[in-house]
Amino acid sequence: MRTLSITLVATLLALSALLVSCTGDFKDFNTDQTGITDEDMKIDFNNLGIPLDIIQQGIYFNYDFGKGKNWPFQLMQNLNADMFSGYMHDYKPLNGGSHNSDYNLQDGWNGTDWGYTYAYVLPQIKKLEDSTRVVYPSVYAVTKVLKVEVMHRISDIYGPIVYTNFANTEGNYRPDTQQEAYDAFFRDLDEAAGILREYAESRAKGPDISKFDILLDGRPISWLRFANSLRMRLAVRIAMVDPARAKAEFLKSAFDKAGVFEQPSECVRVSTRNGYQNPLGEINRVWGEAFMNASMESILTGYEDPRMELFFEPCAEDVERPGDEAVVALKNRYKGIRQGTCFSHFLYASHSCLYVNQSTAPILMTAAEIWFLRAEAALRGWTAEDPGTCYREGVVTSFRQWGADGSDDYLQSERVGADYRDAFDPANDIAARCLVTPKWEEEASHEVKLEKIITQKWIALFPEGGEAWAEQRRTGYPRLFPVRINNSKDGCIDTETMIRRLNFPADIVDTDAPLYERLVEAFGKPDHAGSRLWWDTGRNF
Template identity: 80%
Template sequence: MRTLYTILSACLSVVCLLSVSCTGDFKDINTDQTGITDEDMEIDFNNLGIPLDIIQQGIYFNYDFGKGKNWPYQLMQNLNADMFSGYMHDYKPHNGGSSNSDYNLQDGWNGTDWGYTYAYVMPQIKKLEDSTRVDYPSVYAVTKILKVEAMHRISDIYGPIVYTYFGNEAEGYRPETQQEAYTAFFRDLDEAVGILHTYMDSKVKGPDISDFDLLLDGRPVSWIRFANSLRMRLAVRIAMADPVKAEEEFRKSSGDPAGVFEQSSECVKVSTRNGYQNPLGEINRVWGEVFMNASMESIMTGYGDPRLERYFEPAADQAARYKGIRQGTCFSHLLYASHSKIYVNQTTEPILMTAAEIWFLRAEAALRGWTDEEPGVCYRNGVVASFRQWGADGLDEYLQSDRTGADYVDAFDPANNIEARCLVSPKWEDDASNEVKLEKILTQKWLAVFPEGDEAWAEQRRTGYPRLFPVRFNNSKDGCIDTEIMIRRLNFPADLADTDAPLYEKLVNAFGKPDHAGSRLWWDTGRNF
């Protein structure tokens, strides 16, 4: 498999040096590091296209900043959220077998989400906001929506973030609490949707951004529907932290005449038409390092889920057709290379949002009494949308299935065996308790959101569903992570305490809890009703 183990080990060994340059003094971060010159920006609307391109490539990070395109994504998402969500696992024993998998968290890896987003994405957002606010309001609105999409992911990983005051030296780049950040997210979505509605109703037309639009089709109505759907996502996220605000924001989206995503064909995906390549595909197909997680094996094989063959490849030389790797077992061999790889390749368009997710958000909102819709109807529509999206058969049988998760049997070490944790079935039950109904909704939502680990991890932390396998070995620092409650966040980049101590102190004060991975975020209340 080429000398990849050596190459990747070298990449991981220098990542701390690279991440220091990205997570150091915030004034330096605020200086654009993309290398784009003013002259570059003066040609053929490049002043719009180049920043939009960088921002969109930087959400599901694969921006070519001259230091390698794929390992940043591996560190930013694949070795944390993709694994912590219960979706994936690497077959290699990084750091001698003890690393993020068993909560021996690697600060050099886990600061990259923060570092690269603030070094490359946020400067372009700020630049585009400032340059389009007056002259190109429709582009300004799209930028606001992209800002929310990019930065809610960062907040949902760390908690407090620098958002409203990014680039504002007079305010000292003041961070906001997560509650304040969410309020700002909703405010920005309000502004963006209002501008785009006005733009659609007016006879004045701005620049056509369809050639620059990597996520949708460039049409304002599509971006309004994205903004409304994104608002639903964020509203449900804060359902227990601020239920009044959550319901208010959800109703705002459901009442907008442009609507939300509903059809299975409506997905927010990063287009690969202009040369963007899926970093997960590179890590999977070329590096050979993306495999099924044991929790995914348990639920999908237990359910007999027809989407399984769309998501994963059969295992090689294994008695079971599909095999996953259990997180936190501290294995020190390469035997799991025979297990099931993920379906993604370099040209697979990375999924950021699907219509199925929105139907499950509507199911939960209905369950909470926010709307007059029927939870079971929305639940069924979500499953239908996901099956159609993936071209899977057997929908009617699946919706009537009483099957539950399967026990996990490790192919090489019986000590890793564990009984199934997921004991709800796909069949909707009107007489079930609200908690069971919510578990069904969230389990199917988790299956439908695949392979977008950031969103899946956030929702699993918020609700505890689906029920994932705990780590076998918990090597968290000072036991800060509870084995059963599981990891709740990533701590702020460790080097901030040395390179920008005032900012680090402000972030910790805004968080109001110990800065470790066992501390819950604001929306993570530990209860569902």
């Protein structure tokens, strides 16, 4: 038993003041800001290795750009997508307790995905594309796959992006609408897959990039399977807004004899073998600022999910509540923090932190995700596969990936999410929202079946909050707890509908007003966090 002391801790607001404005005049993004010289690139295939390293580190951003590591990731993902997805929450009362958690969105945090991607990652992609297109086609194809992986994440946060016109020689940086961007993503995957397929089938030799490849193994067949799997992800994303295109793109991957990820060992992870460190691990283990979200507590404890003890740690001790010295029984329990309560104390530091440490390879894609994509495609009638079979394969694959036992019993479970009881403030209590069971039910409606698929997919995606948030917005599943207090500007975010996107970086208005105007025009809706993206239709069938 212990009493938590309330101490002054430096918050990320101080760090965000250090943030260089990376979202300035867009022509500046044509100037490489990494500081790498042409001479550096001539040694030991560094012309391939250095850009690949920066790009792969930049997906789950932990590139050492001379201004410190880890805190950019906290701003870029952990304090938005990781929280909005229902996965995590910080225990600190940042900004006095009112910030992204209660939709008082912090522009200094939310522009970082855009700024750092365009300043550091996309220039390296462009450089590698240009230098490999003719002389190293296999590396060019890998670069194309990486480009789609990097930029679909940015588009799924903001909507329109500068993609096809990035580094335009005529200075025309016209943004792509999200529909145009997705069309370009599919074209780039077509081109990449064609090249990789030729190399894989002919066993042609390209440069050996295995020592530079920190996502896979450098082999064309592995990258082809990644390209096919990524196409499936993006195809299902547009299932409601463009169903004919979605089905056609999905079937390209389904019928490709190279296949997609299927086995538990087939994961796209950012390897830590070459010195990369997991920024979430630093935030979690060293800073102590990543904890279980209340929605995650409700679903995992309600389901008695065996993966819970692999995702999170139980509370270490009971806690004496300040004021009345009442003992709050927490030891060995799994407890999460509800989003949007504007708490102004540090008591939630007693709750469940994550399993992740600095040497944990961050997960970008798993075979379980692909099985759930196949389950949804089958449910929509795109394929002749059985939705229930694919669903069960997804659950079993996730269990095996994590080394969890009991998948057979779990798949027969009729348990539902648990009510949330706040450890310190009963005003934050809320009844369970997730009322579907893990057990597949053939007689259930398509909507209920989809809810089961996406709920299990959400669990299997952990801890990759970016993809989890995108799928939760697209489908509405799993059913997360709404914020208790909604401080969105002018009430632009509906409490029950929840946050739909991040607005374009605020400093673009001042530094590049013409670009901002073009972005808003391409979006076609008010530039606020309550506006739905192109693929976010608000319906599932």
